[in-house]
Amino acid sequence: MTAETAVKYVTETPQEDIERVKNWINSEEYKEKNFARQALVINPPHACQPLGAELAAHGFEGALPFVHGSQGCASYYRSTFNRHFREPAAAVSDAMTEDGAVFGGQNNLHEGLENAYTIYKPKMIPIFTSCMPEVIGDDLTAFIKNAKNKGIVPQDFPLPYANTPSFNGSHIHGYDSMLLSILQTLTEGKKVEGRCTGKLNLLPGFDCNTGNYREYKKILEAFGIPYTVLADISEVFDSPLDGTYKPYPGGTKLDEAADSINGKVTMTLAPFSTTKTFTWIKENYSGKHVSLPTPFGVAKTDEFVLQLSKLFGKPVPESVKAERGRAVDAMTDAHQYIHGKKFALYGDPDYLLGYVSFLLEMGAKPWHIICSKGSKKFQKECQALLDGSADGKGCTIYLSKDLWHMRSLVVTDPVDAMIGDTHGKFAARDANIPLFRFGFPIFDRVNLHRAPLVGYQGAINMLTTICNKFIEVRDETCEDKYFEMMR
Amino acid sequence: MSEARKKVEGITKESTQAMIDHAMEIYPEKAKKKRAPHLAPNEGEGACVKSNRKTVPGIMSARGCAYAGAKGVVWGPIRDMVHVSHGPVGCGWYSWGTRRNMMSGINGVTQFGMQFTSDFQEKDIVYGGDKKLRTLLEEAQTLFPLAKGISVLSECPVGLIGDDINSVAKVASKELDIPIIPCNCEGFRGVSQSLGHHISNDTIRDHIIGTREFAEPESPYDIALIGDYNIGGDVWSVKPLLEEIGLNVKAVWTGDGELEKIAATHKVKLNLIHCYRSMNYMCRVMEEKYGIPWLEFNFFGPTKIRESLRKIADQFDDYIKEKVEAVIAKYDPIMQAVIDEYRPRLEGKTVMLYVGGLRPRHTVNAYGDLGMTVVGSGYEFAHGDDYERTSVEMPEATVIYDDASEHELEEFVNTLRPDLVGSGIKEKYLFQKMGIPFRQMHSWDYSGPYHAYNGFPIFARDVDMAVNSPTWNLVKSPF
Numbered sequence: 030m031t032a033e034t035a036v037k038y039v040t041e042t043p044q045e046d047i048e049r050v051k052n053w054i055n056s057e058e059y060k061e062k063n064f065a066r067q068a069l070v071i072n073p074p075h076a077c078q079p080l081g082a083e084l085a086a087h088g089f090e091g092a093l094p095f096v097h098g099s100q101g102c103a104s105y106y107r108s109t110f111n112r113h114f115r116e117p118a119a120a121v122s123d124a125m126t127e128d129g130a131v132f133g134g135q136n137n138l139h140e141g142l143e144n145a146y147t148i149y150k151p152k153m154i155p156i157f158t159s160c161m162p163e164v165i166g167d168d169l170t171a172f173i174k175n176a177k178n179k180g181i182v183p184q185d186f187p188l189p190y191a192n193t194p195s196f197n198g199s200h201i202h203g204y205d206s207m208l209l210s211i212l213q214t215l216t217e218g219k220k221v222e223g224r225c226t227g228k229l230n231l232l233p234g235f236d237c238n239t240g241n242y243r244e245y246k247k248i249l250e251a252f253g254i255p256y257t258v259l260a261d262i263s264e265v266f267d268s269p270l271d272g273t274y275k276p277y278p279g280g281t282k283l284d285e286a287a288d289s290i291n292g293k294v295t296m297t298l299a300p301f302s303t304t305k306t307f308t309w310i311k312e313n314y315s316g317k318h319v320s321l322p323t324p325f326g327v328a329k330t331d332e333f334v335l336q337l338s339k340l341f342g343k344p345v346p347e348s349v350k351a352e353r354g355r356a357v358d359a360m361t362d363a364h365q366y367i368h369g370k371k372f373a374l375y376g377d378p379d380y381l382l383g384y385v386s387f388l389l390e391m392g393a394k395p396w397h398i399i400c401s402k403g404s405k406k407f408q409k410e411c412q413a414l415l416d417g418s419a420d421g422k423g424c425t426i427y428l429s430k431d432l433w434h435m436r437s438l439v440v441t442d443p444v445d446a447m448i449g450d451t452h453g454k455f456a457a458r459d460a461n462i463p464l465f466r467f468g469f470p471i472f473d474r475v476n477l478h479r480a481p482l483v484g485y486q487g488a489i490n491m492l493t494t495i496c497n498k499f500i501e502v503r504d505e506t507c508e509d510k511y512f513e514m515m516r
Numbered sequence: 517m518s519e520a521r522k523k524v525e526g527i528t529k530e531s532t533q534a535m536i537d538h539a540m541e542i543y544p545e546k547a548k549k550k551r552a553p554h555l556a557p558n559e560g561e562g563a564c565v566k567s568n569r570k571t572v573p574g575i576m577s578a579r580g581c582a583y584a585g586a587k588g589v590v591w592g593p594i595r596d597m598v599h600v601s602h603g604p605v606g607c608g609w610y611s612w613g614t615r616r617n618m619m620s621g622i623n624g625v626t627q628f629g630m631q632f633t634s635d636f637q638e639k640d641i642v643y644g645g646d647k648k649l650r651t652l653l654e655e656a657q658t659l660f661p662l663a664k665g666i667s668v669l670s671e672c673p674v675g676l677i678g679d680d681i682n683s684v685a686k687v688a689s690k691e692l693d694i695p696i697i698p699c700n701c702e703g704f705r706g707v708s709q710s711l712g713h714h715i716s717n718d719t720i721r722d723h724i725i726g727t728r729e730f731a732e733p734e735s736p737y738d739i740a741l742i743g744d745y746n747i748g749g750d751v752w753s754v755k756p757l758l759e760e761i762g763l764n765v766k767a768v769w770t771g772d773g774e775l776e777k778i779a780a781t782h783k784v785k786l787n788l789i790h791c792y793r794s795m796n797y798m799c800r801v802m803e804e805k806y807g808i809p810w811l812e813f814n815f816f817g818p819t820k821i822r823e824s825l826r827k828i829a830d831q832f833d834d835y836i837k838e839k840v841e842a843v844i845a846k847y848d849p850i851m852q853a854v855i856d857e858y859r860p861r862l863e864g865k866t867v868m869l870y871v872g873g874l875r876p877r878h879t880v881n882a883y884g885d886l887g888m889t890v891v892g893s894g895y896e897f898a899h900g901d902d903y904e905r906t907s908v909e910m911p912e913a914t915v916i917y918d919d920a921s922e923h924e925l926e927e928f929v930n931t932l933r934p935d936l937v938g939s940g941i942k943e944k945y946l947f948q949k950m951g952i953p954f955r956q957m958h959s960w961d962y963s964g965p966y967h968a969y970n971g972f973p974i975f976a977r978d979v980d981m982a983v984n985s986p987t988w989n990l991v992k993s994p995f
Contacts, residue, residue, distance in 0.1 A: 038731040039776040042626060042662050050662050051625045063659060068652035070605070070635040071659075077606030099672060099703040100571050101581025105610035108941050112614070117946040119922070123573035126704050130676060141573030144547045148575065148923050160604060160672040161704050164641060195604035196636040196673065272951040272991045274926065433630070452612070455623055455630075472614075 071433035077195035078203025082157035088260020091152025098159030234299020240481035325383025563903035581703030585712020593617035603671025708897035717797035743791030746771025748964015817882030863887035
């Protein structure tokens, strides 16, 4: 009793304790304890499913992403895109609250659809869920059918919907589910026997680099291959400033998306973020179906270019050949600044495989590879890349680990740099190494999402960024007597 | 306010009402009926709009949720605690480092501006997450031994599946001998961030306040700074000023905050409250329970700073009063120099605001100091008492909006064509696409501080930079 009632004073943490812990968190012993975590996740580099669903939804003409769930969720997703792209992101929610938990969310959904349809005049409203309706078990199929039967939106108005529970998978899985539903909705009844659009349907996957989309288009246009990008966010999140605000500044045309089912070739360049969609496409789309890794680096871009040439019976254009040559020239010129350097990587599977492939091409070592939501399939493919190169020796893949694990790795087993998104900046600072922001999201640098990472140009961009940074570090940190004109 | 109500040329009650009516035209009947009472011309006294009601589904609101109010606003800024976002991975991820509540200390050692989550999976939804929570609390203590406490901030599923975080926290707190504060701030509760603030205040009341005392002797000048979240370093501008006028700032709620000092705040002599909306609850509790008076103040722009410093001085003896006058005399010429530099570039320009907390009213006069007029203002999650406080600050008949939809804001901005919009990240690029200069007024647009005398020169520079950037001249293409 007395112990409980005794006055407790405000305490200051003794300086020696601070010093001790400061050193301890950099130790092997700490790393062991850190890696023994069973329940606590610290600084995970992945977000939840609905974020990805919103990205897929934004990729279509006149589409207004619609969150069935709490309004706070919608605000979080929108702000994330606003911060990364520095662009508007028009999306609504049906603002479910406590009574939704009791009565279900149908009333909110119907009222929300009526308002969103009337006020924002979309051509399509892709609907996806956040936690609340998933936990209480809302029946979206029935709700949406009822909405049309009640005349809230016209019968033929596209209302694709996806269940995107946040307690399962990550943003790339939400992207996949939403994209699948949009394609299923738009292509329903559109398959025409014997019809071929002659086009390539290209699936870039969950990719928040608008430059990448433009790079794909550049290559396809050089070939003269007609294409439909599914889903094309490049104009949506990189729209011109001309004094007018357009809520729907771009996106794949709905009729083109509908006709994509009659395509000549459908190709995914992000097998991990379009898994379900691509499986469905293989069963339902006409033409050929090709799955390729995201074309980071020369070898993967070669694969992409060769496939295009083969599938469309067209020779590789001179401009593409020349660009390849320039990339190889740039890589050879700069190899000495990156060869043998060790890197720590984290991010989504498709991007990670791309980094690994590119780094190995440069004679660099992808030393620590963290995939916080990786699968065995990812591990196998990544390991195969590592095994295919002498520089892959000693490199380790970690699944289901986070950026606090990463911190332990980079302070106990140092590397020269990290590649990932903004969230790694604390670990990079603690390890006193540069962080290359190639991933998503990028909250603390401008315009990086406009510089492509894919294709030959992407390889040049990555290489330039990395090598110049290493040279800069040398310039900034070397003793005066070693500060010289040439590097 | 004693002075005559300010008028803005061209703005009348009728013109404002017509603008509102026009914005409503597109709405379906039900939405119109719900939204109309939230929009009105300023009447100069009382709350002219309805507020703190459910968001209308589908209207593109900027609002957040109770969790955002708890994690992002009240708990998150306390630097020496581990704040666990309990539930799926997203909520904690989105609110990780996105509010700019600066912290001193060493990250991961004495300061924990990180993303801690239980990362709920399907099985946690099915079988419950209490066991996982118990394990992770222990892991947090092992890995972060200098943390002074742990908050458990519930996300939507936790409340829906009926987990009992309160009993887990209670038991674990005892076993681990560290304060563990359960906060039932599920996002579906209430209508906005606001209930999250209230719930968090209640948990401070129930678990924190009165559990510590300051080791040093009391003084009549002991105060606490309440509702300053250290956005862009605001606290580091305000605290030295309060110290300069002779006060002892014993605790800050909660910007760069320390748990034990917050716990001992019942021993101060006065609570100075900056953000009334998010912290008035605990001020009232401390007043009722411990007899501590509280005072609202406004540290935006020299006019309001001066006014507020004198209001604060009135609570104290001549020692403080003299110091306050000396401080005002010291800073007045410095502030005048700032005004002399920027006012000629900004005189007569107009501003529209749409923010949260207190800024839609507290910054009105800071713009005024720069010669600018605020021609529209509103809040995401305010209550009637906020609008009462706003009406006296705003010019006559200017438009007031509550939980504005993107459509409404766009309509108002299109009609009024202000020279600057001050709002949030979701609004920023929309208005910039329209060619209208913009500053984020939640986060100070990655700048700051804006509070107190050190903040005003930065605020003035930023406003000038936005309004007068030559880039706006390039918007109109010659072809």
